[in-house]
Amino acid sequence: MFAVEVRDHIMIAHSLPGEVFGPAQKLHGATFVVDVAFFRAELPPDNIVVDIGRALEALKKALAPLNYANLDEDPALAGHVTTTEFLAKTIFERMAAARRDGWLGPHAEGISRMRVTLSESHVARGWYEADVA
């Protein structure tokens, strides 16, 4: 299995309702360093898993609505607890849609799996990984 992973980041505010979150129930924030990994079984003739330039552009586009935002006021996230795990899946789904819609270029058709990792500090991170059809 081959993989390529690229990195960007977002800076967000949010609150996490629920007793389990302790002080994080208050409005606070986070920098999430976001890594997206693309997996595929075999390489095409130009030996790339994905066009990295397009991958970085698609990631920036996927992250734009979240960046410099208060997630508590984002209609697309209403009713959800915006944990690191949940946001990893949210970004995964946006990247999967970008792939389906051709934003990752023709090479991206061979991608069979993706993983989105959000590092929230030097001591904690979360990710979501799944096949893409």
Next chain:
Amino acid sequence: MFAVEVRDHIMIAHSLPGEVFGPAQKLHGATFVVDVAFFRAELPPDNIVVDIGRALEALKKALAPLNYANLDEDPALAGHVTTTEFLAKTIFERMAAARRDGWLGPHAEGISRMRVTLSESHVARGWYEADVA
């Protein structure tokens, strides 16, 4: 698959008997930066893989008998060569026990897999990963 990973560290002394270990046969030591990853297939309604606060506490508790210790004199490790790989599994088993015993909270019942990684320097690390029942 969702995952969350948290970090702590220990500082230990030990020796590694056996010719294959060369100079590490002598009493020496290591800082192990310890990452524990928790995996689960689906998220519960509050969107967390595990209660991170409890995970960090359970990890600190699991590491306490090893921290600032000479592993050569730890009765729980007697007869074992305390390599990075072996210690990764040892800590894995203690974290798995913590989960069974409820130290990770009710959310932890949905955890299906764990991984414990020990980074011993900027150039070497080891890990153990397995399902938890």
Next chain:
Amino acid sequence: MFAVEVRDHIMIAHSLPGEVFGPAQKLHGATFVVDVAFFRAELPPDNIVVDIGRALEALKKALAPLNYANLDEDPALAGHVTTTEFLAKTIFERMAAARRDGWLGPHAEGISRMRVTLSESHVARGWYEADVA
């Protein structure tokens, strides 16, 4: 010159008023990984710049009012633009006060200089460094 540096982190929300801040004028947030360095010219007999355990406790105490908070609503910061640079100095002053008040222990009297670094992402950080009397 000897130095010791310790690390902790905070997760905050804030907004940065002023056209120069572009999209960061909106309410957003950040994880700041906070490193505090303590400098001194010579070591005392037990060869430590500062008691690391006390330094970490004092840092946690200095950071507590900022952690999991919306800095826009912190009375102690009212009227200030809470940039990374400004927050570095704010934390510096709280650590300098902790030293004066004895929270860093008797060793801390020999500390002549401190530096507080806030890393806000994998591509940007800021710091404040100055002598302490």
Next chain:
Amino acid sequence: MFAVEVRDHIMIAHSLPGEVFGPAQKLHGATFVVDVAFFRAELPPDNIVVDIGRALEALKKALAPLNYANLDEDPALAGHVTTTEFLAKTIFERMAAARRDGWLGPHAEGISRMRVTLSESHVARGWYEADVA
């Protein structure tokens, strides 16, 4: 599953022919920080996945023909686009051969899987992972 991972690096020049590579079609270069992970199901009595000393030596040997080289002039790579992904597999194959030829020592027979990761900057990396027979 147990794993051990070791690190080295190479500094190479190359060009990447093909419109998809944009400015990287020109002769340029890269530092690749190379991590090789070795996986095995169970540990032998001395509790090691692989002899780390031998693994590092074998890695240095596998990397030597690539290090401080212009890959465009390497006959072994002629006709291939030397992307990060492709180089990860190339190094994987050389490490797999090293294992078959006994360079990793007798412990290496129990290794069932390997992964080679090439980090090319703080924002991009690629890897190849597969079973070894």
Next chain:
Amino acid sequence: MFAVEVRDHIMIAHSLPGEVFGPAQKLHGATFVVDVAFFRAELPPDNIVVDIGRALEALKKALAPLNYANLDEDPALAGHVTTTEFLAKTIFERMAAARRDGWLGPHAEGISRMRVTLSESHVARGWYEADVA
């Protein structure tokens, strides 16, 4: 003293003539992760050392002629041995010129010192630091 530091990177080919360079006399390459630190004694009312957005743009502009290039063929570097140290100063001078020419914005007038660091691998880096008039 306040400081802000931002990061970008370049991927270059070059050769280093002179016996002292051993195998690096051959055409090879490097990724340089480039950090530029800006220092100033006091903060202006909006509490920033420099406009980070402008700093990142100016850095990208300063790096552009070096990125994806063979430095052996760059007329601006002809006759120079393009070591990490030398390139750090080269980029420093281009950033100092950017500041003088107003690319860093009006805040940049208060900058009194700069440092450019080039990390070439996980085990080596070089930098140049000096006052700017």
Next chain:
Amino acid sequence: MFAVEVRDHIMIAHSLPGEVFGPAQKLHGATFVVDVAFFRAELPPDNIVVDIGRALEALKKALAPLNYANLDEDPALAGHVTTTEFLAKTIFERMAAARRDGWLGPHAEGISRMRVTLSESHVARGWYEADVA
């Protein structure tokens, strides 16, 4: 001011006598990732602060008596509390001697200052920096 910094590491056992050290009074251990920075005002014609190959060899030689050792039994350290700070200065002195004795090569005569940093975990490090005559 120009600088170059190189990295190696040691794995040691020791104990730290004195109430201030709490649990670290017991025999334990550490991995110290060791960075040595060399400073000089101007570059010689071949544009290097120091011959990196020689610097790495000299560092390995300076670290050898400490690596895989129990520092409590090292006669050269007898009567000293082997804190991170103290060890930074110890290694500094050995590197300064290496420079005086010619192990760093002729370029090293222009070195005016050095710094030795020991990172003991992801949250703590210490260093010693001074002029060299």
